[in-house]
Each structure stands twice: as structure tokens, then as C-alpha cells.
Amino acid sequence: YVESRTLNWEVRKRNLLKELLTYNADILLLQGVDHYTDWWQPQLGVNGYDSLYKSHPQKGGVAVFYRRDEFQLFMSEVIEFKELRHEKVEPVFAEDQDKRYNLENEDVALVAALQPWEKSRHPSALCVVSTDLDETRTFLRTLQVRRLTERIESFNSKLQIPIVLAGTLYLEKNEEAYLTLVTGCKPKIERPPGRPSQPLCTQITTASVT
Numbered sequence: 001y002v003e004s005r006t007l008n009w010e011v012r013k014r015n016l017l018k019e020l021l022t023y024n025a026d027i028l029l030l031q032g033v034d035h036y037t038d039w040w041q042p043q044l045g046v047n048g049y050d051s052l053y054k055s056h057p058q059k060g061g062v063a064v065f066y067r068r069d070e071f072q073l074f075m076s077e078v079i080e081f082k083e084l085r086h087e088k089v090e091p092v093f094a095e096d097q098d099k100r101y102n103l104e105n106e107d108v109a110l111v112a113a114l115q116p117w118e119k120s121r122h123p124s125a126l127c128v129v130s131t132d133l134d135e136t137r138t139f140l141r142t143l144q145v146r147r148l149t150e151r152i153e154s155f156n157s158k159l160q161i162p163i164v165l166a167g168t169l170y171l172e173k174n175e176e177a178y179l180t181l182v183t184g185c186k187p188k189i190e191r192p193p194g195r196p197s198q199p200l201c202t203q204i205t206t207a208s209v210t
Contacts, residue, residue: 078109
């Protein structure tokens with residue numbers, strides 16, 4: 001049970017800001033972020049954070065905040081999972097060979113490479129990721145995670161820096177998407193065997209076997 005007053009945005013925004021600042025974090029990876037331009041960007045900005053943001057029309061956007069006296073941004077990329085709608089995708093499960101997937105979604109991810117300043121206490125640059133996956137469709141989450149890992153691998157291929165990923169993932173431990181993130185390996189799809197080819201007889205013989 002939550003009092004209705006607590007859900008009021010004017011109350012929530014101050015409580016949320018206070019909570020975040022108590023962590024004294026150098027990097028904040030947030031999802032479900034609304035009121036970015038009129039609250040989060042200016043309020044966290046005056047507390048020493050620069051930021052990146054990508055909106056989501058229904059769920060609020062994803063954001064990356066980092067302390068400007070610790071890090072500088074030198075590369076970033078936006079991933080829009082709606083691009084999956086325009087591609088022919090392989091089935092997630094073998095029994096779905098002929099299934100037409102509903103890939104409509106507006107989910108997004110932000111990938112950023114942060115370089116520590118010379119006097120920063122951080123020893124290495126970081127590749128940080130903030131993402132929000134589909135809440136209800138397991139097959140879509142699997143495809144989103146495949147795309148996410150492919151894009152992160154491409155983004156980080158020349159940098160080869162540690163990766164930190166945070167998100168609203170909705171994953172369970174038995175999901176292929178979860179195993180992909182944990183192991184870094186694409187799940188193997190078991191396909192039914194195809195129709196055997198017709199045997200060819202190239203030479204007729206009358207020899208018998210004795």
C-alpha cells in the first residue's frame with residue numbers, strides 16, 4: 001500500500017533525487033526516465049553530472065549520467081529495437097519455424113564510452129549500457145538481447161574496454177536471453193532435420209553378394 005500523496009510527481013521527484021544522490025555514484029544508468037529536460041538533467045547537472053538520454057514513448061526513456069569531473073564522453077550510440085520489425089529474423093525456438101513474430105516495439109538502449117580524466121581515480125575507460133527490454137514477450141526479449149550484444153560487441157571491438165550493463169530486463173534465469181547475457185554466447189537453435197535427399201544410383205550391376 002502506498003499513500004496517494006507519495007505517488008504525486010512533485011513529491012516523488014524530490015524523494016527520487018535525494019535517493020540517487022545518497023549513492024554518491026560516479027555513473028548512474030537509469031530506465032523509465034521521464035521529465036528528463038525539466039527535472040533530471042538540470043537537477044543532476046547542478047550536482048556535477050553530464051548525461052545522455054533517449055526517450056521512449058510509453059515507458060519513459062533510458063539515461064546515462066556521469067560525473068563530469070571524473071569522466072569525459074568520447075563515443076556513444078543509440079540502439080532502437082524497433083529496427084527488428086524491418087528484418088527477417090530467425091526463429092527463437094525450433095517449434096516456431098513457421099511463426100510470424102509480432103516485433104512491434106519501441107524499446108531502446110544507450111551505449112556510451114567514458115574516458116576518465118588524467119587525475120580521475122578510475123584506472124580504465126568504461127563502456128556503459130542502459131537499456132529497457134520488452135516486458136511481456138519472451139521471444140522478443142531474446143531477439144532484443146541478441147541485437148544488443150551484437151551492437152555492444154561492434155561498438156567495443158576497437159576499444160576493448162570493460163563493459164557495465166544495467167537495465168530493466170524482465171528476465172528469468174531459464175530464459176535464453178538471460179543465458180546470452182551471462183555467458184556471452186548466442187543460444188543454439190535446435191532445428192528439425194530436413195528431408196533426406198533421394199539416393200543416386202550411378203551404375204547398375206548384376207553382381208551378387210555371397
